[in-house]
Amino acid sequence: MSQKEENSSFYEVWQRRTQHGDLLFGWLTLFFGLVVITLVFAIGYVVWSGSAEARDRFGFGFLFQTGWNPVKHNFGAMPAIYGTLVSSLIAVTLAGPLGILIAVFLSELCPLHLRNPLSFLIELLAAIPSVIYGMWGVFVFIPFFKSGIAKPLASTVGQWLPLFAGPVAAGRGVMVAGIILAIMILPTIAAIAREILAVVPNHQREALLAVGATRWEMIWYGVLPYSRAGIVGGIMLGLGRALGETMAALMVIGSAKSTIENSLFAPGITAAALIASELPNANDSLHESTLILIALVLFGITLILNILARLLVWQVSRGPVGTIRA
Amino acid sequence: MTQEVQIQANIFSSLITRFSNYQNEAVGALSNKIQALHFDFYYGKFQALNDLSLAIKERSITALIGPSGCGKSTFLRAINRMHDQNPTARAAGRIFLDGQDIYGPFTDPLLLRRRVGMVFQRPNPFTLSIFDNVAYGLRVAGWKDKKRIAERVEEVLHQAALWNEVKDRLNHSGLGLSGGQQQRLCIARTIAPKPEVILMDEPASALDPISTLKIEETMFELRQEFTIIIVTHSMQQAARVSDETAFLLMNAETRAGELIEAGPTDQIFTNPQDKRTEDYISGRFG
Ligand SMILES: Nc1ncnc2c1ncn2[C@@H]1O[C@H](COP(=O)(O)OP(=O)(O)OP(=O)(O)O)[C@@H](O)[C@H]1O
Numbered sequence: 001m002s003q004k005e006e007n008s009s010f011y012e013v014w015q016r017r018t019q020h021g022d023l024l025f026g027w028l029t030l031f032f033g034l035v036v037i038t039l040v041f042a043i044g045y046v047v048w049s050g051s052a053e054a055r056d057r058f059g060f061g062f063l064f065q066t067g068w069n070p071v072k073h074n075f076g077a078m079p080a081i082y083g084t085l086v087s088s089l090i091a092v093t094l095a096g097p098l099g100i101l102i103a104v105f106l107s108e109l110c111p112l113h114l115r116n117p118l119s120f121l122i123e124l125l126a127a128i129p130s131v132i133y134g135m136w137g138v139f140v141f142i143p144f145f146k147s148g149i150a151k152p153l154a155s156t157v158g159q160w161l162p163l164f165a166g167p168v169a170a171g172r173g174v175m176v177a178g179i180i181l182a183i184m185i186l187p188t189i190a191a192i193a194r195e196i197l198a199v200v201p202n203h204q205r206e207a208l209l210a211v212g213a214t215r216w217e218m219i220w221y222g223v224l225p226y227s228r229a230g231i232v233g234g235i236m237l238g239l240g241r242a243l244g245e246t247m248a249a250l251m252v253i254g255s256a257k258s259t260i261e262n263s264l265f266a267p268g269i270t271a272a273a274l275i276a277s278e279l280p281n282a283n284d285s286l287h288e289s290t291l292i293l294i295a296l297v298l299f300g301i302t303l304i305l306n307i308l309a310r311l312l313v314w315q316v317s318r319g320p321v322g323t324i325r326a
Numbered sequence: 327m328t329q330e331v332q333i334q335a336n337i338f339s340s341l342i343t344r345f346s347n348y349q350n351e352a353v354g355a356l357s358n359k360i361q362a363l364h365f366d367f368y369y370g371k372f373q374a375l376n377d378l379s380l381a382i383k384e385r386s387i388t389a390l391i392g393p394s395g396c397g398k399s400t401f402l403r404a405i406n407r408m409h410d411q412n413p414t415a416r417a418a419g420r421i422f423l424d425g426q427d428i429y430g431p432f433t434d435p436l437l438l439r440r441r442v443g444m445v446f447q448r449p450n451p452f453t454l455s456i457f458d459n460v461a462y463g464l465r466v467a468g469w470k471d472k473k474r475i476a477e478r479v480e481e482v483l484h485q486a487a488l489w490n491e492v493k494d495r496l497n498h499s500g501l502g503l504s505g506g507q508q509q510r511l512c513i514a515r516t517i518a519p520k521p522e523v524i525l526m527d528e529p530a531s532a533l534d535p536i537s538t539l540k541i542e543e544t545m546f547e548l549r550q551e552f553t554i555i556i557v558t559h560s561m562q563q564a565a566r567v568s569d570e571t572a573f574l575l576m577n578a579e580t581r582a583g584e585l586i587e588a589g590p591t592d593q594i595f596t597n598p599q600d601k602r603t604e605d606y607i608s609g610r611f612g
Pocket residue numbers: 369372374393394395396397398399400401412
């Protein structure tokens with residue numbers, strides 16, 4: 001008797017599950033999840049197989065080689081790796097703290113009636129196409145940078161610090177690219193950090209205020225630590241954008257593909273810019289294959305940095321031993 | 327002509343009398359630890375408290391009771407100016423702490439909050455270690471000596487009946503504790519810098535009976551040193567722990583909270599003067 005009842009109730013539960021599509025929904029989401037994974041592998045495979053010729057020819061040393069001469073088939077990835085990493089690093093060091101400050105201002109200090117217009121404006125900045133940032137860089141920022149920053153720096157600090165040494169003739173270079181990238185990713189970081197700060201529960205703020213903390217202490221010891229995992233995530237998104245940015249970087253970095261200069265004012269190249277500028281006129285298979293290998297390198301760089309970022313997020317969000325919040 | 331002068335003189339003298347009445351009331355009130363005088367509170371246009379006058383005695387436990395929405399939290403948070411964060415909130419009237427007007431121009435909210443600590447309804451430890459949760463308030467209050475800080479942390483963790491549970495993991499996160507432990511941590515954090523007044527907004531509402539009992543024992547001990555105001559929905563708790571009780575009720579027409587009755591807890595619970603207090607205490611509404 002009771003056996004029968006249990007069976008029927010199990011049947012009912014089963015029926016309810018299928019009726020509302022729990023199973024179907026499960027399979028559907030699983031399917032799309034697999035599609036994403038397949039895509040990653042497909043891209044990886046294409047880049048891997050496409051670069052086979054160049055890999056066979058140059059081997060592992062390609063990563064540490066300088067030089068770029070398509071006619072003589074003399075290629076090295078080092079300048080592109082250096083340019084990519086350094087310009088992105090400059091971008092993140094500038095835009096990270098600034099973006100957090102903007103977010104703090106918007107969510108904690110800004111008068112209420114300014115908050116929404118300003119936030120909207122920042123999100124608008126994030127939507128401007130990168131070619132426009134590039135153009136602004138070429139026509140507005142570079143002239144200013146050359147006379148206002150680069151030349152004074154080169155003639156003073158640059159005398160003994162090779163990093164800031166001259167000449168700054170054209171103005172285009174790794175530093176400029178980094179700054180333009182910083183401006184580009186600033187709104188991304190600020191917008192994400194603002195959203196993160198907005199969901200910090202008020203009781204955290206009140207906890208600090210109630211012990212007599214100032215507003216600044218409340219932000220520094222209460223709000224920011226509470227949201228550090230999310231903020232690091234936002235910075236990493238910005239970094240990802242800087243690493244992959246093609247157009248703006250290409251327009252302002254100066255396209256020095258074969259060498260690495262000590263000075264940040266000297267021209268350089270990024271991996272993405274290199275591919276974009278050469279692929280249209282690559283007319284032998286080795287050249288093409290080398291560019292695909294550069295793509296593979298870029299793929300690797302983003303992958304490694306993302307893994308490092310994950311570890312970092314994991315590390316900081318753990319906080320003191322035994323934190324339960326992810 | 328003379329008539330007009332007469333009228334004006336009348337108005338003037340009545341103003342004087344009203345003012346000096348107010349002054350007398352104030353002077354009489356200054357002997358209390360905390361004294362609210364004709365205190366109104368507004369959220370934007372909405373008036374949440376109307377003409378609240380209440381005296382709080384030093385080194386005693388005062389319970390604020392009343393149905394939900396009658397303005398208990400609003401009043402409590404007004405005492406340490408927690409509303410300062412809220413741009414639409416506005417206070418009128420006076421609250422005195424040791425005779426000093428809390429909303430006066432010479433009161434610094436940061437110094438005020440060091441004298442008036444607060445324990446919230448939901449436990450809200452900082453994202454710091456258990457030790458630092460308590461030590462932070464001390465550092466804000468200007469304590470420098472590491473050894474003294476460590477001693478004080480241990481002392482208040484004992485006082486909050488938490489020491490035995492956390493002594494082996496002081497460097498673990500405060501967020502890793504259970505809800506009841508977190509609340510006791512928050513109490514320890516609040517009493518560490520030795521405030522004069524402790525405000526507690528339903529400190530035990532999220533806790534099991536045993537933790538509640540522990541907190542009540544802690545409060546009883548703290549009464550020797552501190553002035554405590556506690557908001558509670560539990561009549562038993564109010565009757566158990568408090569010396570004085572104040573009953574607030576929302577005015578049905580204006581929806582503003584008003585003080586109905588205040589006095590020694592025994593009297594409020596055994597012999598309330600107001601019918602509405604009696605109804606509320608006996609559970610007939612609210
Ligand atoms: N930040 C706010 N903005 C606008 N109105 C508020 C705000 N906080 C409280 N109120 C209103 O003020 C009135 C009193 O609220 P309060 O929180 O003081 O009540 P309470 O007595 O503490 O209630 P409870 O027992 O449910 O906690 C309520 O009508 C509430 O809706």
